[in-house]
Amino acid sequence: MNPLTIHAQPQGLRRPVLITAFSGWNDAAEAATTAARYLATTFHAEKFAEIDPEEFYHFGLTRPYVRFKAGSETEREIVWPATEFSVARAPELSRDLVIAVAGEPHLKWRTYCASVLELAQRCEVTLVLTLGALLAEVPHTRPVRVAGGASDPELAAQLGVRPTRYEGPTGIVGVLNTVCREQGLATASVWANVPHYISGIENPKAALALVQRVLTLLNVEADLTDLEDATRQFEQNLAEIVAQNAKIKAYVAKLESRDAAEAAEAEPAGSDLPPASELVEEIEQFLRQQRPE
Numbered sequence: 590m591n592p593l594t595i596h597a598q599p600q601g602l603r604r605p606v607l608i609t610a611f612s613g614w615n616d617a618a619e620a621a622t623t624a625a626r627y628l629a630t631t632f633h634a635e636k637f638a639e640i641d642p643e644e645f646y647h648f649g650l651t652r653p654y655v656r657f658k659a660g661s662e663t664e665r666e667i668v669w670p671a672t673e674f675s676v677a678r679a680p681e682l683s684r685d686l687v688i689a690v691a692g693e694p695h696l697k698w699r700t701y702c703a704s705v706l707e708l709a710q711r712c713e714v715t716l717v718l719t720l721g722a723l724l725a726e727v728p729h730t731r732p733v734r735v736a737g738g739a740s741d742p743e744l745a746a747q748l749g750v751r752p753t754r755y756e757g758p759t760g761i762v763g764v765l766n767t768v769c770r771e772q773g774l775a776t777a778s779v780w781a782n783v784p785h786y787i788s789g790i791e792n793p794k795a796a797l798a799l800v801q802r803v804l805t806l807l808n809v810e811a812d813l814t815d816l817e818d819a820t821r822q823f824e825q826n827l828a829e830i831v832a833q834n835a836k837i838k839a840y841v842a843k844l845e846s847r848d849a850a851e852a853a854e855a856e857p858a859g860s861d862l863p864p865a866s867e868l869v870e871e872i873e874q875f876l877r878q879q880r881p882e
Contacts, residue, residue, distance in 0.1 A: 592645070593704040595638040599676045599712060605685045607709050608803065610720040613693035615760040617783040618792035620722035622690050624799035629688045631811050634675035638708055642671045645694035645701050674708060681809055687712055693761045701761070702768040709774060716744075717769045718806070719762045719778045720799050722792075724785040728844035729827050733798035739777035740770050747806050748779055779803070786840065787827065793819035 610616065610625035628634075642648075653669045672691035687708075694701050709717060727734055737750035745751065766776045779802050781795035797816040804811055831838045 592641040597637050602685045604715045606716045607687045607714045608718045609689045611693040615721045615762045617722040617724045620781050620792050620795035621720040623796035625690045632677035632679040634677035636675045638674040640672035640704050647695040651692050702765050716775045721762050721780040725782040727782045729784045734782040737779040
């Protein structure tokens with residue numbers, strides 16, 4: 590049985606771009622999935638396909654949830670963690686978008702990627718753009734660093750990213766990029782660097798940075814008011830936390846100092862920062878104390 594179901598095949602798509610984001614390991618502070626959902630909402634994307642989760646998810650780790658059916662106060666339904674694809678054909682776009690948001694699958698990654706690739710081929714996708722977010726030793730007070738890469742140097746220049754020299758464990762984003770490139774599809778990946786000491790809360794600032802890079806690639810403008818407002822509130826809340834806690838303030842100041850040194854040298858500076866595990870715990874406790882009853 591083919592796990593991919595296309596309910597209504599989109600016809601006449603204009604050089605479509607497939608944008609994907611996966612929650613979990615690839616999605617620090619939910620920045621990538623927030624960005625993808627924001628793009629889908631902004632350009633009025635409509636669901637047209639899905640990948641059945643049965644083969645790819647451990648439901649004890651990513652549990653389905655139950656909810657009341659629309660219009661009913663007694664009848665419930667199960668919502669499974671499927672991969673859903675939506676298509677956006679907004680008139681202001683010069684290229685159509687196919688947007689997929691899902692949890693990172695636990696099983697059969699090669700089979701899963703083959704299903705994504707099948708959809709890309711059936712929709713005649715011309716570019717696969719993956720979004721991600723990673724934890725890094727960066728201060729929240731600085732502009733969001735965006736890293737990544739692309740299969741074409743000109744595409745990388747458009748996105749403003751340089752090739753990474755990273756070697757090590759990868760997630761579904763890395764595997765999907767490789768599979769698509771091997772099949773001749775153009776690929777690009779954009780990752781926001783998220784301050785590791787505030788990883789437990791959503792980061793609209795990082796999501797905004799990802800959305801802006803995508804809009805730059807598409808050469809289109811969009812109303813970002815909601816994300817910009819959320820970013821201002823996010824920064825204001827963190828400024829209050831830092832001002833009231835000397836240990837957090839000192840830690841952020843060290844990150845800022847190192848960030849400035851790296852920018853001046855254009856090379857990573859050696860890490861002289863203290864272990865952050867205790868600090869993370871202290872920030873999370875502080876946030877809980879500030880939360881209204």
